[in-house]
Amino acid sequence: MKKYLLFTPGPVNVAENVRMAICKEDICHREIDFDHLLQSVENKLLKIFQIRNMANYRAVVITGSGTAANESILSSVVGDKNILILSNGEFGERLYNISKVHNKNTFLLNFGWGVALNFSEIKAYLKEHKIDIVAMVHHETSSGMLNSLEKVGALSKANGSMFIVDCVSSAGAEVVDMEKHHIAFCSSSSSKAIGSYPGLSFVLGAKEEFEKLKFLPINSTYLNLYKFYHFIKTISQTPNTPAIPLFFALEQGLVNILNRGISNRHADIRDKAHLLRQGMLSSGLKFLIPQKDMCSVLTTVHMPSNIDIDAFRHKLREKSIIIYEGKGSFKGKVFQVANIGELSFTDIKYFLTSLAEVIQSFRPIKLRPTIPANTPSLVLSHIKNNLTGIPVIPGVPVIPGEIV
Incomplete structure (x- = not known):
């Protein structure tokens, strides 16, 4: 099979030792071997999220995508309370749609795709309405925008609201400080900036918040968040059969980050984003949002008016390069290029050279x-x-x- 360079926000090209880890010997999920594996993964997740008071937090791992982790939170923590979803893109809307299924008191503050959150509006809304829980996406992948944990966390705390964050595509690339930003629960997944294969997701939260869940109604069997917490707390296992090979791969991906150093890992991703963006600007391309609002993971670029997106992606694919097309209202209008996973600076330079060649190939022939x-x-x-x-x-x- 042909090898492709995945300039996508997930799945990503994984390190060779992650690829080897998925092929380890078979073990049983009800034996001590898996107990130790799950303990190792949990401990490393808490370190990746830079939890300082590790005794006060737990991390549960779910066999499922990042959406499974989000649904586990939203179906388990709300009950009869009022929850406000902040949205400025596809994944904020997804949080809202999930919450509506499980929680009748779900409210939406929608700023529009690719539009920065307006903190004055959020503050005013919280003042005018009784909101018990605020939920948002950290990195809104549909536009590449990074939403502020600091500002929304402070507003939530001032209002006495629980703060829930989708960190699916930011964890491993951006700082997520749960303690500083008053985050009760956050979600992420294995296949993006963490650098492993898709198929696992996780929820991190304070023990005291997990303990409160046993008093709330059960809205899901498989995604019952308290059940996941109870199993890992009491017997260091998962409630249902886990995808064991993916746990080995995830553990190795976490080891790779910790060995490199979390701050160094973040800096590497930022440097790759800078190289990528400078190169695309030099090719005359324009970005969807200001660079100051971007996450270091992803860049969203306006399609040149004379280029068909499908033909564009096809020509890049012929050069072994895979990129994202825009979604929803951005479909056909933008393309997205990520710089996570095992993409080297040499790979990025190759991409920029290939990109310039492909763009040139669409110019009119004189x-x-x-x-x-x-x-x-x-x-x-x-x-x-x-x-x-x-x-x-x-x-x-x-x-x-x-x-x-």
Whole structure:
């Protein structure tokens, strides 16, 4: 099978040791081998999220995508309380749609796709309405925008509201400080900036918040968040059969981050984003949102008006490069390029060279006529003044020449 460079926010190209880890010996999920594996993964997740008081927090791992982790939270923690979803893109809307299924008191403050959160509006809304829980997406992947944990966390605390965050595509690339920003629960997944395979997700939360869940109604069997917490707390296992090979791969991905150093890992991703963005700007491309609002994971770029997105992606694919097309209202109008996973600086330079070549291939072809050497000067003058294409003059042979 052909190898592709995945310039996508997930799945990503994984490290060779992650690829090998998924092939470890078979173990049983009800034996001590898996107990130790799950304990190791949980401990490393708490470190990745830079939890300082680790004794006060737990991390549960779910076999399912990041959406499974989000649904586990939203179906388990709300009960009869009022929850406000802040949205400025596809994944904020997804939180809202999930919550509506499980919680009748779900409210939405929608700022529009690719529009920065308005903190004055959020503050006013919290003042005017009784809101018990605030939920939002940290990195809104549909636009590449990074929403502020600090500001929304402070507003939630001032209002006495629980703060829930979808960190699915930011964890491992951006700082997520649960304690500083008053985050009760946050979600993420294995296949994005964590650098492993898709198929696992996790929920981190304060023990005291997990303990409160046992008093709330059960809205889901498989995604019952308290059940996951109870199993890991009491027997260091999962309620249902886990995808064990993915746990081995996730553990190795976490080891890779910790060995590199979390701050160094973040810096690497930022440096790759900078190289990528400078190169695309040099090619005359324009970004969807200001760079100051971008996450370091992903860049969303306006499609040049003369280029068809499908043909564009096909030509890049022929060069072993995979990118994202825009979704929803952005479909056909933008493309997205991520810089996470095992993409080197050399890979990014190759992408930029390939991108320039592909863009050039869509530019209109101009033809320059080849004119016989004995053409009279009067006719030459007429030809030079004809700017509409290849001149055709009765009696004068004009032969199309090379492409310019």
